Structures are given as structure tokens and as C-alpha cells.
Amino acid sequence: MPIPALRIRNLRKVxxxxxxxxxxxxxxxxxxxFYGFLGPNGAGKSTTIHCITGIAEPTSGxxxxxxxxxxxxxxxxxxxxGLCPQEFNVDPFASPQQIVDWMGGYFGMGAAERKAxxxxxxxxxxxxxxxxxxxxxxxxxxxxxxxLARALVHDPRLIILDEPTAGVDVELRRVLWxxxxxxxxxxxxxxxxxxxxxxxxxxxxxxxxVDKGRIVRQGSKAEMTGRPGxxxxxxxxxxxxxxxxxPGQ
Amino acid sequence: xxxxxxxxxxxxNWIGLSTMVRREVTRMARVPIxxxxxxxxxxxxxxFIFGFVVGGRIAGIGGxxxxxxxxxxxxxxxxxxxxFLQSSSAIYFARFIKFIEETLVAPLSYAEMIAxxxxxxxxxxxxxxxxxxxxxxFFGATHVESWPLFLFWIVSVSAVFGLAGIVVGLWSxxxxxLNMPVVFFLTPLSMVGGVFxxxxxxxxxxxxxxxxNPFFYFINGLRGxxxxxxxxxxxxxxxxxLILLAALALLTWRLFSKGYGLRE
Numbered sequence: 004m005p006i007p008a009l010r011i012r013n014l015r016k017v018x019x020x021x022x023x024x025x026x027x028x029x030x031x032x033x034x035x036x037f038y039g040f041l042g043p044n045g046a047g048k049s050t051t052i053h054c055i056t057g058i059a060e061p062t063s064g065x066x067x068x069x070x071x072x073x074x075x076x077x078x079x080x081x082x083x084x085g086l087c088p089q090e091f092n093v094d095p096f097a098s099p100q101q102i103v104d105w106m107g108g109y110f111g112m113g114a115a116e117r118k119a120x121x122x123x124x125x126x127x128x129x130x131x132x133x134x135x136x137x138x139x140x141x142x143x144x145x146x147x148x149x150x151l152a153r154a155l156v157h158d159p160r161l162i163i164l165d166e167p168t169a170g171v172d173v174e175l176r177r178v179l180w181x182x183x184x185x186x187x188x189x190x191x192x193x194x195x196x197x198x199x200x201x202x203x204x205x206x207x208x209x210x211x212x213v214d215k216g217r218i219v220r221q222g223s224k225a226e227m228t229g230r231p232g233x234x235x236x237x238x239x240x241x242x243x244x245x246x247x248x249x250p251g252q
Numbered sequence: 253x254x255x256x257x258x259x260x261x262x263x264x265n266w267i268g269l270s271t272m273v274r275r276e277v278t279r280m281a282r283v284p285i286x287x288x289x290x291x292x293x294x295x296x297x298x299x300f301i302f303g304f305v306v307g308g309r310i311a312g313i314g315g316x317x318x319x320x321x322x323x324x325x326x327x328x329x330x331x332x333x334x335x336f337l338q339s340s341s342a343i344y345f346a347r348f349i350k351f352i353e354e355t356l357v358a359p360l361s362y363a364e365m366i367a368x369x370x371x372x373x374x375x376x377x378x379x380x381x382x383x384x385x386x387x388x389x390f391f392g393a394t395h396v397e398s399w400p401l402f403l404f405w406i407v408s409v410s411a412v413f414g415l416a417g418i419v420v421g422l423w424s425x426x427x428x429x430l431n432m433p434v435v436f437f438l439t440p441l442s443m444v445g446g447v448f449x450x451x452x453x454x455x456x457x458x459x460x461x462x463x464x465n466p467f468f469y470f471i472n473g474l475r476g477x478x479x480x481x482x483x484x485x486x487x488x489x490x491x492x493x494l495i496l497l498a499a500l501a502l503l504t505w506r507l508f509s510k511g512y513g514l515r516e
Contacts, residue, residue: 108271109358
């Protein structure tokens, strides 16, 4: 049986405040999948991602990345993951080139390999003209491109994107969609969280909906969108939210 | 395609470690006035006022001119400050802006993270010390009797305060807390730790202030290496410093492995 790219078993995360952010969450993402991870704000999506990537400590449960325990074998496991976080967790005085280059260095890439990869990503995300500016001087869209390039610098096998298109213009969204579809076709596994359902519907093959720290529904895109109302109705039904009644519709 | 050996166990991540050093050096280079010019000006004023102007009217100590006696203390005081401020501000700033997450998601061991910070601490402390020694040379007061001991004191004391700075950087929840140790401990203890005087110059009832003060041992250790004047029993200062270094290294490693101040 093939080893899944990501396997989470009974993950629970309780913060020091006592807030239970993730409660007995289990999921499995096959290698090469494009997996949508949906849920309302505060549902536990980012906390789950933080537990996978080492930003948060799981309270209990296990996380395996390509069969490697994300806590016990954290160094080997992290080498395989690239994270594009929701927030801009970046040194604001550093330049895009430095930010991406340093990340490549942390992942053990040699100078020549790093340079080639940084040049490629600057070009690919239209950052070449801005590569030496300070991060704080960039527009929101450019900042988003930088954190994306940083997540991809070491060519990870599992790419985790936490709302990567939040607040970006249509052009970048399309550039990103094309790029993600391309690297997914090349074999990279992608876990995507987004509030844009059309984005998930367009890109993902499998979808999980999380609410109050638990998976409330999961399945293939076909299963989720096959019923009347499509993914939106499936999402609203799973999270218990009321659908808006738009006058005239 | 993906390199086949990516899931193989990792050895030391030397490139990751050197990247941490490169990054912190870049950050330090952004604030040269704060990192180097300020301590050098402050040291120059100390050397000029206490060593040259006032010291000219004070008889030598241990057969050495007063300026030569004072210089090791001034060097040590600035090394301590440089080491502590480097690591505490690096850690706290990275936590505050959250870019510390870049290292948390990377395949870096806790020892590599700590070593990366300490390397820059020692670099900054050494450059600060060299600048002050150069000033002392201008006043004809710089001597080094034992280079191995001199290097031991520069590296070990900067590592001690670099580690202490990391702990404080992890603990602090505000810039106010970050500055507390400097205001309440480092500055007062270094001032009364024998920079300007010997223990004999203190009233007998106040001498505990020197013997119970770790700075007294650091300053005397460096003074012994530079001019051969050391008031502490032989080996005691080295032993205490090594014990302190080991205890702080263990504490820092423990805090990193627990994720204290780093992970949610």
C-alpha cells in the first residue's frame, strides 16, 4: 500500500487558555492529491496546519508526513514540507531575494542550487523588479508572492497553502492557480485552505470540511459537488450555517 | 523529480546553521550605531574619564597604571552587554514579528538554532572588544599576557550572556520586559563587579558584594589574562564560568525542545 503524503490520526490541540482548537481530527492525503481543507474562521484549519509544520505542539494524536512522524522525526519530516502561511511572518526589513534565499539555506540547499531556484521563483512570480526592495515596501499582492516563493524554494513534496489567495488580485490568483496545477501534475501533493469555494472546486480533487475542530465531512470533489447547490450547499450543510436567501433568487 | 534520499536521516545541517549566522549578521549590520558605535563611544568616555583624567591622579594597582587596571573591566562590561543584547533582541524581534516560524518549519535541530545565535553573539562581542582594545592601544594601555586565557574569557563570557539573552528573549512578552535584566542586573552588577576598584578598596562589610557577584570573576579573569592581576583564587573563576555555561546551555536547549516561547 502506498504511503500517504499526510496522515493525521486523532489530532487534538488544546491551547494554554483551555481553548480546544482541534478535537480528534483524522485525515489522510494521498501522494499527488490536491486536497481542499475547508471550514469557517476558527474551525481549526490553521491550528492543524501549525501542528503539521511544527509551529504548534500537538496535545495528542499523531501526524505522519510520507510515513515520517512529524514530532519524533521532525527534521526529516519538515524537509518534505513547504508552508505558505496565512499571515506574513517575514522580516519586514529583508528583501524578497534574501527571504527566499535564507529559507533555501535553512533547508540545506547549496549556494548554486539556491541561486538558480531563487532566480526561477523571482521570474515565475514577477518579483524580479522588486527582489532587492524591503518586504515592508511591497504591496499586499507582492508580499503574498514572496511568501509563496519562500514556501516553494526547496521544491517540497507536500505543499501546504493556508489561504494563499486571500486579498490578492485576479491576475495573481490565476497565475497561482496555473502554477499549482502544474506542480500538482508534476507529482507534488497540495493541501489548500481557502474561503473561495470556486477556487477549491476548480483545483482540488478531494475535500474535507472542518468545523469546531472536527472533520464534519470529507470526500471526493465529485461527491461534494454532485448534489444540488454544489459545494456551497454541502459546505453550509456540513457546518450548520444558514444559506443566505438573496431576494429575487 | 524529488531527490531519492530526502527521507534519509539528517546529519548536521551545516548550510542551515551558516544561513542562520548569515541572516543574523545581516540584521546586525542594519544597526551599526546600536551594535558597535554606541558601545565604542561609551567605552572611549570611560577610558578617557576614569582611566586617563581621574586615573592620572590615582596610584597604580598591582604595579600597573590605573588605566591598564580599568581597561579589562571596560572591555568585559561591553562584551556582556553586546552578547546579551544581540541574542535577546534577535530572539524577541523574531518572535514579535513571527518570522521565527521560518526556522521552526525548517529542518534545523534545537542545537543548530542555539549554535546559530551563539555564533553571532560571539562575533559581535569580539568585534566590540577588539574596538575597545584598539582604543586602549591608543592610550598605551592594551596588554595581553595570556592569549589563550584572553580568548577563553571573551568566548565563554559572551556565550554565557548570549545564552542568558536567549532565555530572556524567549520569556519576554514586551520590550519593557526585554530591557529589565539590563537595567536591574547587568548594569548594576557590572559596575560593582570590580571594574574600577579592587576588593580591598571596598569597606569590609561591603566585600560580599564583590565575592557574590559573577561579574567580579569574569572581570578578574580577563584582567588576569591581560595584565596578570587577578584577585580570585586560581581556577575558581574558570570553574564557575564553565559550570554557568553548561547550566545555561542545558536550560536553553530544554526551553527550545519544549517550545517555550516559540511554539503555540
